[in-house]
Amino acid sequence: MTERMLPMSKAINEGLRRAMADDDRVILMGEDIGTLGGVFRVTEGLKTEFGENRVLDTPLAESGIVGTAIGLAMRGYRPVCEIQFEGFIFPGFDQITSQLAKLTYRHEGSQSFPVVIRVPYGGHIGAVEHHQESPETYFAHTAGLRVVSPATSNDAFWMIQQAIASNDPVLFFEPKSRYWHKGEVADDGVPVPMHQSRVVRTGSQVTLVGHGAMLAQLMQVADVAESEGTSVEVIDLRSISPIDYGPILESVQKTGHLVIAQEAPGNVSVGSEIAATIAERAFYSLEAPVLRVSGFDTPFPPAKLEGDYLPDVDRILEAVDRSLAY
Amino acid sequence: MSYTEATIQLLSPQGALVENDATAPYLPHLAALDDERLRDFHRQMVVMRRFDIEAGNLQRQGQLGLWIPSLGQEAAQVGSAYAARPQDHIFPSYREHVVGRIRGLDLMKIIEMLRGNSHGGWVPAETGNFHLFTLVIGSQTLHATGYAMGVALDGKSGTGDPTTDTAVLVYFGDGATSQGDVSESFVFASSYRTPQVFFLQNNHWAISVPVERQSRSPLYLRSTGFGIPSVQIDGNDVLASYAVTAAGLEAARSGAGPCFIEALTYRMGAHTSSDDPTKYREDEEMRFWSERDPISRFEAYLRARGEGEEFFQDVATEAEDLAADVRRRTSELEPPTSSKVFSNVYTDPHPLVEQQAAWYAAYEAGFEGGDA
Numbered sequence: 001m002t003e004r005m006l007p008m009s010k011a012i013n014e015g016l017r018r019a020m021a022d023d024d025r026v027i028l029m030g031e032d033i034g035t036l037g038g039v040f041r042v043t044e045g046l047k048t049e050f051g052e053n054r055v056l057d058t059p060l061a062e063s064g065i066v067g068t069a070i071g072l073a074m075r076g077y078r079p080v081c082e083i084q085f086e087g088f089i090f091p092g093f094d095q096i097t098s099q100l101a102k103l104t105y106r107h108e109g110s111q112s113f114p115v116v117i118r119v120p121y122g123g124h125i126g127a128v129e130h131h132q133e134s135p136e137t138y139f140a141h142t143a144g145l146r147v148v149s150p151a152t153s154n155d156a157f158w159m160i161q162q163a164i165a166s167n168d169p170v171l172f173f174e175p176k177s178r179y180w181h182k183g184e185v186a187d188d189g190v191p192v193p194m195h196q197s198r199v200v201r202t203g204s205q206v207t208l209v210g211h212g213a214m215l216a217q218l219m220q221v222a223d224v225a226e227s228e229g230t231s232v233e234v235i236d237l238r239s240i241s242p243i244d245y246g247p248i249l250e251s252v253q254k255t256g257h258l259v260i261a262q263e264a265p266g267n268v269s270v271g272s273e274i275a276a277t278i279a280e281r282a283f284y285s286l287e288a289p290v291l292r293v294s295g296f297d298t299p300f301p302p303a304k305l306e307g308d309y310l311p312d313v314d315r316i317l318e319a320v321d322r323s324l325a326y
Numbered sequence: 327m328s329y330t331e332a333t334i335q336l337l338s339p340q341g342a343l344v345e346n347d348a349t350a351p352y353l354p355h356l357a358a359l360d361d362e363r364l365r366d367f368h369r370q371m372v373v374m375r376r377f378d379i380e381a382g383n384l385q386r387q388g389q390l391g392l393w394i395p396s397l398g399q400e401a402a403q404v405g406s407a408y409a410a411r412p413q414d415h416i417f418p419s420y421r422e423h424v425v426g427r428i429r430g431l432d433l434m435k436i437i438e439m440l441r442g443n444s445h446g447g448w449v450p451a452e453t454g455n456f457h458l459f460t461l462v463i464g465s466q467t468l469h470a471t472g473y474a475m476g477v478a479l480d481g482k483s484g485t486g487d488p489t490t491d492t493a494v495l496v497y498f499g500d501g502a503t504s505q506g507d508v509s510e511s512f513v514f515a516s517s518y519r520t521p522q523v524f525f526l527q528n529n530h531w532a533i534s535v536p537v538e539r540q541s542r543s544p545l546y547l548r549s550t551g552f553g554i555p556s557v558q559i560d561g562n563d564v565l566a567s568y569a570v571t572a573a574g575l576e577a578a579r580s581g582a583g584p585c586f587i588e589a590l591t592y593r594m595g596a597h598t599s600s601d602d603p604t605k606y607r608e609d610e611e612m613r614f615w616s617e618r619d620p621i622s623r624f625e626a627y628l629r630a631r632g633e634g635e636e637f638f639q640d641v642a643t644e645a646e647d648l649a650a651d652v653r654r655r656t657s658e659l660e661p662p663t664s665s666k667v668f669s670n671v672y673t674d675p676h677p678l679v680e681q682q683a684a685w686y687a688a689y690e691a692g693f694e695g696g697d698a
Contacts (some may be wrong), residue, residue, distance in 0.1 A: 027479075053479055059517055064468060064510035071472020074450075074457075075480070095507075098462050099469070106458055108447040109670035143671055143679075167673035195677075242678045 002187045009042050009179040011153035015160035029056045030082030062092035069115045078114045086121035087130025100169045101144030112167040122213045122263050123310050124177035126303040133300050134264035139171045140241035147241040149173035151215035153183035158191035175213035195239040197247050203233035206320050207251040210261040211237035221316045256287035257323040261311050266294030288326035291319045335560040339618045341626025355569035367564050369641050371400035371621050374424040376645035385599040389656050391442045396421045398594030401620030402527050405567025417470035417496040420459040429454030443662050464505030470496035471511040474520035483521035484581025493578035494522045501532025504540045512552035519583040523574040529593035534606040546588035554586050561589025562620040
């Protein structure tokens with residue numbers, strides 16, 4: 001197996017390149033993704049390599065991007081749409097949730113809609129309003145969509161290819177604060193299936209679950225906790241819809257303590273769903289209530305306050321302590 | 327009422343052919359129509375008006391949850407539908423029942439949908455590329471534009487081969503013109519020069535809101551700012567609908583890009599069976615449009631051409647037969663089984679849906695007489 005160190009943005013770029021080379025029905029669409037290579041340079045070089053008929057610099061209209069991607073999918077294409085920032089996905093929300101998500105059902109299965117919507121999301125980049133949010137719950141709530149989010153370069157490289165190969169619509173949430181962090185990427189081998197959650201650090205006393213950029217925080221939490229004598233198990237959710245509960249249940253049966261961390265507001269969130277499900281399915285294993293550490297139920301604040309808003313190592317450690325104190 | 331000096335009309339309300347400088351470019355398209363096709367125009371309009379009435383009755387009898395009438399819009403729909411070639415793709419709104427029939431759709435698929443047995447579910451590849459109805463107003467214009475972008479990317483337009491060059495025809499209404507999706511579809515269609523005809527049926531009412539609230543200027547002008555040429559036609563004139571759409575589709579197939587047709591017509595019935603138009607519109611308007619009825623106008627034209635009484639009697643019989651057939655087949659429809667709730671949510675396996683389907687099957691089986 002050959003391994004390279006790549007930042008996540010480059011890993012996704014490589015994944016897109018491979019998917020496009022493998023299947024000439026894969027086309028990219030979005031604002032500024034062609035000549036510029038995307039505002040985060042995720043699609044850099046792909047227009048030069050594959051041509052303007054495979055990498056479409058679209059008009060500035062998110063509903064138009066998703067709506068025409070639906071038509072292209074009907075024609076047999078596998079469009080990969082880039083939404084420039086998560087806060088700009090809502091002009092396309094109707095086409096995603098009322099059309100894309102429901103069209104396979106409406107067609108009674110005669111037509112598939114293999115459309116990927118790539119969404120840079122999350123905070124920690126000090127950006128202006130609408131550029132730091134975590135709206136994944138809206139899409140996880142919608143039947144007909146699949147929602148995933150990689151936390152590492154290697155997952156980003158493989159999961160984007162798996163998302164493109166999926167015959168269903170996939171919302172692919174890219175933790176933009178991780179775009180510049182390098183990680184090992186395996187060029188070959190058998191990737192972990194896109195919808196599996198995974199234990200990324202074993203421990204015995206508390207289970208921590210998160211996705212996307214939160215994983216980096218959780219690993220730090222585990223380090224600090226260990227230095228204080230607490231053994232923490234960390235699970236990378238990877239898939240937000242469907243959620244793979246197997247490793248979470250197994251872990252909670254061992255630790256009896258579960259803390260879920262997420263950048264998104266906690267009210268009616270992915271963390272809420274996990275908490276409810278674990279309460280239903282692992283009630284007798286739990287030695288403390290499932291705790292959530294989330295973004296507050298406020299709009300995302302101005303950038304100078306994002307450190308107050310986003311769950312950080314200390315806030316998660318506080319929850320770990322609270323759980324263990326039960 | 328809303329006719330303008332620009333309105334193209336090939337057949338006067340009295341059924342006479344209109345030959346002048348404005349109609350001259352379109353008249354050659356009529357030359358391609360043989361007598362049988364002209365009879366088809368009339369047959370489809372009459373038979374489908376009868377179907378429309380029958381389906382409305384079935385709704386009132388509780389057989390359908392809802393009916394969406396197309397009464398009065400027959401000419402706009404029949405003419406444009408016959409202008410499409412077999413390889414063309416058609417994206418309807420939700421009122422284009424006769425367009426579906428002309429493309430080969432079994433009308434019972436529409437009945438099943440409005441009975442609450444399905445969300446459509448027909449297979450466009452088996453229904454003359456007549457795609458599913460879309461109930462969110464205007465959404466389908468973007469799907470049509472994306473499809474047309476794909477046709478262009480595939481090199482299936484502008485080759486000069488009439489058997490394979492493909493165009494896309496999309497229907498929408500006057501209310502839809504206010505939706506952002508319609509404007510965005512104009513942007514994309516113009517930008518990518520899609521092989522596409524936008525066919526607007528201006529039936530003058532978006533449920534209870536008159537077209538004047540959607541636009542202060544004639545709607546046919548709407549697309550020109552986007553760089554898409556447009557034509558306004560008398561939508562109650564089946565020949566104008568046919569000829570102008572044929573010209574537009576031909577240009578689209580040849581690689582000349584999209585065009586936009588505003589067909590002036592009138593929704594003589596309610597928006598749907600849930601609506602009561604007496605609450606918001608005047609008798610005088612109804613009289614105006616009744617005098618411009620699409621069927622009587624074309625019947626006068628055919629009679630003037632020498633069509634005999636026997637044909638009109640045959641069509642009337644066919645209409646009654648269709649109505650009886652629809653009535654019978656509706657009464658024979660079986661309700662869908664509960665497994666349909668869980669089917670085809672996704673193409674690939676999905677654990678959550680599978681778990682819930684299994685749970686519900688077991689739950690149902692727990693009742694005496696449960697069907698699982």
